[in-house]
Amino acid sequence: MFFLDDRFLFPNVNNADKEGLLAVGGDLSPQRLILAYKNGIFPWYNEESPILWWSPNPRMVLFPDEVKVSKSMRQLINKKPFKITWNSQFNEVINKCSSIKRKDQDGTWITEEMKRAYLRLHELGVAKSMEVWENDTLVGGLYGIDLGHVFCGESMFSSVSNASKYAFIHMAKELGEKGYKVIDCQVYNSHLASLGAREIPREYFIKLLKDPKLVSNKESDQN
Structure with missing residues (x-):
């Protein structure tokens, strides 16, 4: 599991697990969100969990x-x-x-x-x-x-x-x-x-x- 820090970086999407979960944490700043979408990644989580980032395969x-x-x-x-x-x-x-x-x-x-x-x-x-x-x-x-x-x-x-x-x-x-x-x-x-x-x-x-x-x-x- 990859834990994001303050840097605007994501791991390669090939590191996602079989469900498509790629990383945890970070924030929802415009810079991070735009970077995520441009790399096939999106946030999906509920109020009780930390921010979860996904890149499912297949898409x-x-x-x-x-x-x-x-x-x-x-x-x-x-x-x-x-x-x-x-x-x-x-x-x-x-x-x-x-x-x-x-x-x-x-x-x-x-x-x-x-x-x-x-x-x-x-x-x-x-x-x-x-x-x-x-x-x-x-x-x-x-x-x-x-x-x-x-x-x-x-x-x-x-x-x-x-x-x-x-x-x-x-x-x-x-x-x-x-x-x-x-x-x-x-x-x-x-x-x-x-x-x-x-x-x-x-x-x-x-x-x-x-x-x-x-x-x-x-x-x-x-x-």
């Missing part, structure tokens, strides 16, 4: 052109029931992501410390949010870290049916059109898998982070 990602849109979702999208905005309510989105009840989850990993850290990143233009509106009511959204060619998704919420799916699909299409290579989903999630996300080797994910010119999805296949 769950979505290639934007692989997003799956079901017939029912396509019909919903065509009706345009929601309005989408970017970065208009970041604080509200992260608050709702932290407070929404989730199946088989006791409490939240989005602590007050985490909220403050990501709000600082938002103020620096690194953390971004997408909002879903039904009339004038915020009914869904997501937030994450924008690295320019990779968007690292952190969490999303929905208070009405299909609002988070609507946001995720819209984000995939918009980021794909802007040339983003991949959306990081971190660990396997059946909901995201149904939308086209899949697991790839951590080694290839790191290559995508380091080299924006990589374009072939096929190279990410594990078999």
Whole structure:
């Protein structure tokens, strides 16, 4: 186990254990968080534990052109029931992501410390949010870290049916059109898998982070 000190350094991700846990400690300063995401590492812990840093293998990602849109979702999208905005309510989105009840989850990993850290990143233009509106009511959204060619998704919420799916699909299409290579989903999630996300080797994910010119999805296949 690696224990971080005041230096902005992380061990090589290949030192992570089989669950993906890489290091313990450090802080949530903007410099450390940005360094972590650029190296395929993210914090994930609860209020009772120290800061834990993860880099799982395999890595769950979505290639934007692989997003799956079901017939029912396509019909919903065509009706345009929601309005989408970017970065208009970041604080509200992260608050709702932290407070929404989730199946088989006791409490939240989005602590007050985490909220403050990501709000600082938002103020620096690194953390971004997408909002879903039904009339004038915020009914869904997501937030994450924008690295320019990779968007690292952190969490999303929905208070009405299909609002988070609507946001995720819209984000995939918009980021794909802007040339983003991949959306990081971190660990396997059946909901995201149904939308086209899949697991790839951590080694290839790191290559995508380091080299924006990589374009072939096929190279990410594990078999």
